[in-house]
Amino acid sequence: MELVVQAIEAAAALAPFKERTLSWAPEIAGFDPGPIGAFMGCDFHLTPDGPRLIEINTNAGGAFLNAVLARAQHRCCTPPLQDASTNGLLDGFEGAVLAMFHQEWQRQGRDSVPARLAIVDDDPQSQFMFPEFRLAQQMLEARGIETVILDPSELDYTNGVLTARGRPIDMVYNRLVDFALEAPNHRALRHAYLDNAVVVTPNPRVHALMADKRNLILLSDARTLREWGLNETEAGYLEKAVPDTRLVSAEDAETLWSNRRRLFFKPVAGHGSKGVYRGEKLTRRVFEDILKGDYIAQNFVPAGERTLRIDGEVTTRKVDIRLYTYAGQLLLAAARVYQGQATNFRTPGGGFAPVFQV
Incomplete structure (x- = not known):
């Protein structure tokens, strides 16, 4: 799965791939301020013939929650059999996240570190992932970055400065699903972003290059990717892992x-x-x-299944695997356990689950 992620990153860096994806993207995606997107997420189904890529997300949720969950459970999951890589990811998670935000900041030509970061989503306290926002806030503030959680309507852009509650915002960790920042109450953020007045990650360009569902059409076309210059090894990974898409x-x-x-x-x-x-x-x-x-x-591609016990009764649930990555490198792996035709968090006994390599 990590090799598939790295092949996706290589394909998305090809000039013809960028040209094709930007051709169907909104105009704002043409602006390239530099960042490559915090917390990329690639979702896989496990099959007898290997993992199959189902979806790519630019603002993949759950990483902070899954780090806490995995730490809470790793002692009971046969620790002597666990591969050291699992605990290595958990031990290094906060450091890797901080480095990711620093790199995004620097990729937009900034030096030092952001003084004030905003986690932005519509009506954040009503969001299912609001507890994760609080975890992210606590982690970033513990490392010296003042962090606030905001609705975009709280932002104001005047005289080239993006502010909230009367104070400047240097960086936005963007959890909005308005990927082109087109909604009226996202106007201040959009203007500040296009004026290079704030670092936004993930941003509209990253979504266009990586997460627009139409991009799966290109990623499932290994022949065209080879013609565009993707090497044989990487094209082979995508040919095997990405279901045909039209x-x-x-x-x-x-x-x-x-x-x-x-x-x-x-x-x-x-x-x-x-x-x-x-x-x-x-x-x-x-x-x-x-x-x-x-x-x-x-x-x-059918999801894999795991057997589990819920309220004393043995049953099965579907499962997929999410890799949280940055610049093609793994930050954390997690599973989602569910029932039904699509992933959800309403299934009794379902939700996030930690992944341990053994």
């Missing part, structure tokens, strides 16, 4: 409908499993809506 088009409606049981449909700008459909469960009415929207169709 853009949904009304012209292909008949073929898509007849093959729907082997497909999974996702909105190109979707997030959090919203608006996704497993083909075999599609009704004609929903399929017609998909044809009118911006969707991709990805070859369906």
Whole structure:
């Protein structure tokens, strides 16, 4: 999985790949201030033939929670059999996160360190991941970076300075799902970002290059990637790991409908499993809506399963693996345990789970 992540990073750095992805991205993605995106997330299903990449996310949530969870559980999970790499990641997590934010800061031409960082999301206290925001705040403040948690409506951009609550904001850890910063109450952040007045990570360009669902069409086309200059080894990793993906088009409606049981449909700008459909469960009415929207169709890869005990009863749950990465390097691995057609946190006995290498 780490090698697949590094191959994705190599593909995304190719000039033809950038040109193609930016061709369907919003205009704001053309601005390149330098940062490459904090907390990239790559989600995999485990199969008998190896891992399969299901999705790439630019603001992957859960890393801080999973670090706490893994530390709480690692003593009970047969410690003598654990590979040292698992504990190495946990021991070095805070240092790696701090280095990541410093690098993002420096990639935009800043020196020293940011004095004040804002974790920004819409109505953050109502967000499912709000406890993680607090963990991130505590960690960053313990290392000398004043950190606030804000709704974007609290930001003001005047005379070239982004402020909140009357004080300057140097850096934004962006957890918004408005990836192009188009909403009216995101206007101050958008203007400050485009004026290079604040460092934003992850930013709209990173989302366009890495996480737009249409990019999976390119990543599943190993022949084209080879023609664009990706080396044989990296192209081979992607060829094996990335399910065939195509853009949904009304012209292909008949073929898509007849093959729907082997497909999974996702909105190109979707997030959090919203608006996704497993083909075999599609009704004609929903399929017609998909044809009118911006969707991709990805070859369906069943999730792996794990056996667990819930309230004394042995049962099975689906599981996927998320790698949190920066610049292609692993920060942490975690699992998500769930039931249903898409990942969710409502399943009894489900949610995040630590991953231990043995």
